[in-house]
Amino acid sequence: MIPAISSSLWSILALIILFYGTRWKRNRSRLPLPPGPKTLPLIGNLLDMPSERQWEAYHAWSKECNSDIIHIDAAGTSIVVLSSMEAVRDLFDRRSSLYSDRVRLPMLVELMGWDFGIGERAHRKLFHDAFNVNAVKQFHPQERVAAHRLLRRILNDPKDIMKHFRHLAAVLIMDVTYGIDASIPGDPYTNLAKEAMHGLSVASLPGRFLVDTIPALKYVPSWFPGADFQRQAKKWRKATRDLLEMPFAHAKRDIALGSASPSFTSRSLAALEASPNNKKREHENVIKGTAANMYSAGSDTTAATLGTFVYAMLANPEAQRKAQAELDVVLGPGHLPDFADEVALPYVSAVVKEVLRWKNVTPIAFPHFVSVDDDYRGYRIPAGSIVIGNTWAILHDEDMYPDPHAFKPERFLLGGKLNPAVQGPEVAAFGFGRRICPGRHMATSSLFITVASMLATLDIKKARDEHGNEVEPSYEFFPGLISTPLPFKCSITPRSRQAVEAINASSGND
């Protein structure tokens, strides 16, 4: 499926495809490309490229070709898909210096203004210092408060659970990143981010916009018939730039007034004082870009994963009952869990793992890019290829995870403990190699405290219609780089009077 385009745009396309197609053919070397679906002259697999659930099509092609590395030709854009841990480790880990670039999708970067990725070493160092496995413990108090606030918000308004998850993720990350309290009603930043994030999620999928396959289309003016992508890009560009500039300016203002709460931005700007004067502006831009990345990469992924948790509880009520029984034994009914309880709660930990695996929210991670020719297992990986680790295929490998589409936390347990022999979903759910999600330790700790707090105090059940029949959710996701549950109904009620009292006495204060 490809986007609908007018006949005038088709004629320009034909010329451009001819140009790119012949250029690409000239560059071919002797080694064969990895196997892949049959191609048509010049346009390759362009007509087969799915615009939704790409990971499933990649997986099916991989099976057809009996290969964990396949090649797809999208009208001259070379896409290589890796579907096993062995292949992702070989390329993304062992050859990380070659495979760690990001794809410069023209729609996203040039037209929409997402040009502040954290590719540079300076960004990654800033991030690592604040978010490594030990440093993230500093965020436990904020994560605990965010989980307690969530419980109170659900008690007061149990209807739209995804709204509460988005609020939790946005408030937590605004606090940690900028020291901004986004919990106040009418806060401008959470809505601002919503529009920018929607654009990012849609435009990050390779093949979603034709301009990514044929970059010269970016010069087509927005009034040209069929150039809807230009109008769409303009709207998203404004949201992107506002997301980059506005919260950062707010944090700087608070710092100047002396009223800022400690945050990634305040700490990084304080450290900037030591930079030479001629580098200050440049370093400040690095901090600004890193902060915007944290927000953009951390908020929707966290909210979507929590939505998947609710889907899982609706799909497998028995798992919910077992997790609640474990919490009741360890904490006593109506008590809220804390981080120190995690070791005594293997079933709850297994629920979190299975949520990250079952319908993982970043099924193709974020695509990587290789800028030089390489070869692997006798195949040629052409320079300029988009290289995708098919996280979804890895986390649904039947040999590693029998009955892979079922939600079964037990698969991670043996003798009442987490079984180290079973590969945890963390090996793929947060991406690969040098570009692996730097927020993963914070993500897993905030998922644990939120899931455990909800299970300790709330019952999550299917909603009922006006005839009292259970309403089965679709378990479907919004199609984007980040799979977010589509709107669904469910019933969330307190488990007991003690649970209500514990929530009301907790640290969440709105």
Ligand code: HEM
């Ligand atoms: C459950 C929640 C999360 C999931 C599933 C997730 C997943 C991912 C994935 C798959 C990638 C791409 C890795 C690759 O290119 O191979 C990524 C990148 C990233 N994540 Fe996360 N993430 C989550 C939460 C967070 C949080 C809470 C933060 C920030 C505090 C964060 C910050 C980032 C950043 C900055 C990048 C870009 C790294 C780069 O481009 O080098 N993520 N994440």
